[in-house]
Structure formats: structure tokens, C-alpha cells
Amino acid sequence: MRTVQLKRGKNEAWQYVGKALVLSKPLVLVFGNRFLLEDTSIYEEIKGLFPDGEIVFGSTSGDISSNMVNEESVTITAIEFEKTNVLIKTENVLNGNGDDYQTGANLMNKFPEEDLQFMLLITDGSYINGSNLTRGLNNAMKKRILVTGGMCADDTRFERTLSSYNENPKEGEIVAVGFYGTALEVTSSIYGGWTPFGPERIVTKSEGNVLYELDSLPALELYKNYLGEKSKDLPASALLYPLNVVAEGSKHAIVRSILNIDEEANAIILAGDIPVNSKVQLMMTNVDNIANASERAARQALEQCKNKPELAMLVSCIGRKLVLDQRVEEEVEEVLEVVGAETTLTGFYSYGEIAPFSGEQGCRLHNQTMTITLMSEV
Structure with a gap:
């Protein structure tokens, strides 16, 4: 070669x-x-x-x-x-x-x-x-x-x-x-090198890679509350706080990046699937x-x-x-x-x-x- x-x-x-x-x-x-x-x-x-x-x-x-x-x-x-x-x-x-x-x-x-x-x-x-x-x-x-x-x-x-x-x-x-x-x-x-933090929530409504609800609450609204002032920079700021996703019955956690948001549907668009009943936490890391x-x-x-x-x-x-x-x-x-x-x-x-x-x-x-x-x- x-x-x-x-x-x-x-x-x-x-x-x-x-x-x-x-x-x-x-x-x-x-x-x-x-x-x-x-x-x-x-x-x-x-x-x-x-x-x-x-x-x-x-x-x-x-x-x-x-x-x-x-x-x-x-x-x-x-x-x-x-x-x-x-x-x-x-x-x-x-x-x-x-x-x-x-x-x-x-x-x-x-x-x-x-x-x-x-x-x-x-x-x-x-x-x-x-x-x-x-x-x-x-x-x-x-x-x-x-x-x-x-x-x-x-x-x-x-x-x-x-x-x-x-x-x-x-x-x-x-x-x-x-x-x-x-x-x-x-x-x-x-x-990866990322660490979960904050409360663990359950996906109660999703379709494919679109997340609508966590614990029966609007997912985007919850996410914005976590981000606070940084929410004005969405979707780019979401790359610093991905989601740790454990699907029901799975032994592996998958990290999911947020690629976009849907303000009208109050939803989050992810890079991959996020099944209903998955457990979800925010993640953070450092250099x-x-x-x-x-x-x-x-x-x-x-x-x-x-x-x-x-x-x-x-x-x-x-x-x-x-x-x-x-x-x-x-x-x-x-x-x-x-x-x-x-x-x-x-x-x-x-x-x-x-x-x-x-x-x-x-x-x-x-x-x-x-x-x-x-x-x-x-």
C-alpha cells in the first residue's frame, strides 16, 4: 500500500x-x-x-x-x-x-x-x-x-x-x-468521552429520528429550559449537549446529536432513531x-x-x-x-x-x- x-x-x-x-x-x-x-x-x-x-x-x-x-x-x-x-x-x-x-x-x-x-x-x-x-x-x-x-x-x-x-x-x-x-x-x-448528567427521562412520543415528547412534555421546550441562554443559538448549540439514549431492552447506550429543531411541532430532529420508551439523559464533556x-x-x-x-x-x-x-x-x-x-x-x-x-x-x-x-x- x-x-x-x-x-x-x-x-x-x-x-x-x-x-x-x-x-x-x-x-x-x-x-x-x-x-x-x-x-x-x-x-x-x-x-x-x-x-x-x-x-x-x-x-x-x-x-x-x-x-x-x-x-x-x-x-x-x-x-x-x-x-x-x-x-x-x-x-x-x-x-x-x-x-x-x-x-x-x-x-x-x-x-x-x-x-x-x-x-x-x-x-x-x-x-x-x-x-x-x-x-x-x-x-x-x-x-x-x-x-x-x-x-x-x-x-x-x-x-x-x-x-x-x-x-x-x-x-x-x-x-x-x-x-x-x-x-x-x-x-x-x-x-466517545461524554458523561451523562441531569435527570433521566423517558421518550413518550417519537417517530423515527424526530423526538416529540419526554415524560409526556414537549421535548424542545424541555431542552430549551436546560440550555437557558444558549437556546437562542439552536441548533448549533445543541452539539455541545447531545443525548444519551438507551433503548428499551438494549445493553448499549447510543449518543444522539441534535441536528435541527421544529419550532412549530415543539420537536427535536436527531441524527438517528430515538425509539419510544428509551431512557434519555443530557451529556457533556471537556477537552x-x-x-x-x-x-x-x-x-x-x-x-x-x-x-x-x-x-x-x-x-x-x-x-x-x-x-x-x-x-x-x-x-x-x-x-x-x-x-x-x-x-x-x-x-x-x-x-x-x-x-x-x-x-x-x-x-x-x-x-x-x-x-x-x-x-x-x-
């Missing part, structure tokens, strides 16, 4: 991050600012850099390379595999019937099973219910494979998210990258807890490796980035210290992270976590 990274800001030329190499038929991951990805020449520009590359785009709330978090920029990570084949398929939710579960199943069914080792998902972050999408993927799998990835983002604007494969980035797109061959070793891990969680995720992923990782894919949540603020690079530096400077780092800040819980095989939608995927060829 060989990698090349480049980055550029607005009205800037491309600059290499590390060595400049000529790669053969690389997988080209392009993560960046939504406004820069809206440039109608972006695909042709990158195709000019990697004429025989398979190019995948995703808009972000910050893109990751080496030990840097880049904002208002575009970062390219091109990966040449020696023994691994890549197959890429897409679905677009704006062209379908609105059934995200079926969309996930349809996408999974496009991939031949033989020698499929791993799937990377780069998905729309505006129209998709990530919980339903991952359930559809899981239920369509005939053999269990590792699936990780994330939902594209648009900083704190929540206006448009973009993704695509071998064309200009667009809305509603889900890109799945399948990796084939037994030479590929892939491990993953997730950690040290966030950085420590990233280190733990890196160590747990590394402990599963038999070989030195060559590539580390990091998908972290925009809410974590807001907490870290000027110290945002600290959680990336924690990962780099664990995996080693020889490992290429790539990734982005997202509206939702996709990965399994430790010890489980089926992927899930998470919020407010650091998700780390380590890859190498043997």
Missing part, C-alpha cells in the same frame, strides 16, 4: 502533504469544505491529478491529514493497493422512495460476497436516517463484514451536504467502497475527555492488528470539534502518537459516525464519537 496526500485552500494551489509519488489506479478520497466542493470544475481538476483514479468525494466540518485538521480546504488522500481490489457502488435517496432501510439493503446487494473484506461508507448527511440505512445494510449481509464510515457534513450550517463517485459532488448520494482480497487487514474502534477517548479508540484498534497499520481513517463528530475549538488537533495528535508517524492519517469531521460496537459485527450509526479504522496489506 502506498499513499499520497495533497491539500489546498480557497484560491490556493495544491500542496503535497509528505512525499509526492506517482500512483497506479488509486482510490482517491477527497474530503473538504462544502463551498469548495460546489465548484463545478472540482471533479475534472482532481481527475487531472489522478487520471486513472477512482474518486470519492465527501463534504465535511473539517478534513484530516497527517497531524492536521484543515478547515475551509480540500484534502486528497490517494491510496494505491498492491493486493486489494476495490469496487464502488452508489445509491441516491433523492431518486428513491424515501425508504432508507431499503436503500441500505439495495446498496449491500450490489456487492458480490466472495472475498469482500471491508466496506467504507461515505454518505449524505442531510436527508439520510443513518439508523435505518445501517439496519438495511446489516440485514442484507449474508456474511458479516466490517463496515465503517461517516455522514458528510457542512460545518455548523446544516444547509447542504455533498458526496459522489467519479462525478461532481451532489446531494443525497451514498457511496459504498467495497474492499476485496484476503491480503487486507482492517480493524476498528470507537470511543481532556475528548482527547483521551481518541487515544483509547486508537489503542483498542491497534491491539486488534497483527501488522503495523499503513492507513488510519478517522471519522470524528462535529460536536467534538466544537468542544475542542482551538485545540482540535489534539485528538488527531493522540491518535498519531499511538499508531506511529509512518501511518498515513485521513478522515473528516462528520454529522454521524458508522461503525460496530466493540465485540459486535453489525455496524451502527453513532454520534459524538471518534471512530478509527486501521488498514494494512500483508
Whole structure:
């Protein structure tokens, strides 16, 4: 496996991050600012850099390379595999019937099973219910494979998210990258670093990812009372106070970010499902807890490796980035210290992270976590 990274800001030329190499038929991951990805020449520009590359785009709330978090920029990570084949398929939710579960199943069914080792998902972050999408993927799998990835983002604007494969980035797109061959070793891990606080409440009315009532009281009104003065900055301020959700009968807590609010319905719109009868608490954190969680995720992923990782894919949540603020690079530096400077780092800040819980095989939608995927060829 060989990698090349480049980055550029607005009205800037491309600059290499590390060595400049000529790669053969690389997988080209392009993560960046939504406004820069809206440039109608972006695909042709990158195709000019990697004429025989398979190019995948995703808009972000910050893109990751080496030990840097880049904002208002575009970062390219091109990966040449020696023994691994890549197959890429897409679905677009704006062209379908609105059934995200079926969309996930349809996408999974496009991939031949033989020698499929791993799937990377780069998905729309505006129209998709990530919980339903991952359930559809899981239920369509005939053999269990590792699936990780994330939902594209648009900083704190929540206006448009973009993704695509071998064309200009667009809305509603889900890109799945399948990796084939037994030479590929892939491990993953997730950690959050958030702490529940305040009273535990019961979800008494919800539909999918829309929360209407807690303890039979309007959810948005309750949430605004907790936030006090900060409620005037909703929905952005909600990223600092996500919800800890324990579904009835579940052994795992899921963190859910609030992506938007519905003033008319007095409701909260979340990144994933929040079932009726779930127990819910507010959560908070600090810079040290966030950085420590990233280190733990890196160590747990590394402990599963038999070989030195060559590539580390990091998908972290925009809410974590807001907490870290000027110290945002600290959680990336924690990962780099664990995996080693020889490992290429790539990734982005997202509206939702996709990965399994430790010890489980089926992927899930998470919020407010650091998700780390380590890859190498043997």
C-alpha cells in the first residue's frame, strides 16, 4: 500500500502533504469544505491529478491529514493497493422512495460476497436516517463484514451536504467502497468521552429520528429550559449537549446529536432513531475527555492488528470539534502518537459516525464519537 496526500485552500494551489509519488489506479478520497466542493470544475481538476483514479468525494466540518485538521480546504488522500481490489457502488435517496432501510439493503446487494473484506461508507448527511440505512445494510449481509464510515457534513450550517463517485459532488448520494482480497487487514474502534448528567427521562412520543415528547412534555421546550441562554443559538448549540439514549431492552447506550429543531411541532430532529420508551439523559464533556477517548479508540484498534497499520481513517463528530475549538488537533495528535508517524492519517469531521460496537459485527450509526479504522496489506 502506498499513499499520497495533497491539500489546498480557497484560491490556493495544491500542496503535497509528505512525499509526492506517482500512483497506479488509486482510490482517491477527497474530503473538504462544502463551498469548495460546489465548484463545478472540482471533479475534472482532481481527475487531472489522478487520471486513472477512482474518486470519492465527501463534504465535511473539517478534513484530516497527517497531524492536521484543515478547515475551509480540500484534502486528497490517494491510496494505491498492491493486493486489494476495490469496487464502488452508489445509491441516491433523492431518486428513491424515501425508504432508507431499503436503500441500505439495495446498496449491500450490489456487492458480490466472495472475498469482500471491508466496506467504507461515505454518505449524505442531510436527508439520510443513518439508523435505518445501517439496519438495511446489516440485514442484507449474508456474511458479516466490517463496515465503517461517516455522514458528510457542512460545518455548523446544516444547509447542504455533498458526496459522489467519479462525478461532481451532489446531494443525497451514498457511496459504498467495497474492499476485496484476503491480503487486507482492517480493524476498528470507537470511543466517545461524554458523561451523562441531569435527570433521566423517558421518550413518550417519537417517530423515527424526530423526538416529540419526554415524560409526556414537549421535548424542545424541555431542552430549551436546560440550555437557558444558549437556546437562542439552536441548533448549533445543541452539539455541545447531545443525548444519551438507551433503548428499551438494549445493553448499549447510543449518543444522539441534535441536528435541527421544529419550532412549530415543539420537536427535536436527531441524527438517528430515538425509539419510544428509551431512557434519555443530557451529556457533556471537556477537552481532556475528548482527547483521551481518541487515544483509547486508537489503542483498542491497534491491539486488534497483527501488522503495523499503513492507513488510519478517522471519522470524528462535529460536536467534538466544537468542544475542542482551538485545540482540535489534539485528538488527531493522540491518535498519531499511538499508531506511529509512518501511518498515513485521513478522515473528516462528520454529522454521524458508522461503525460496530466493540465485540459486535453489525455496524451502527453513532454520534459524538471518534471512530478509527486501521488498514494494512500483508
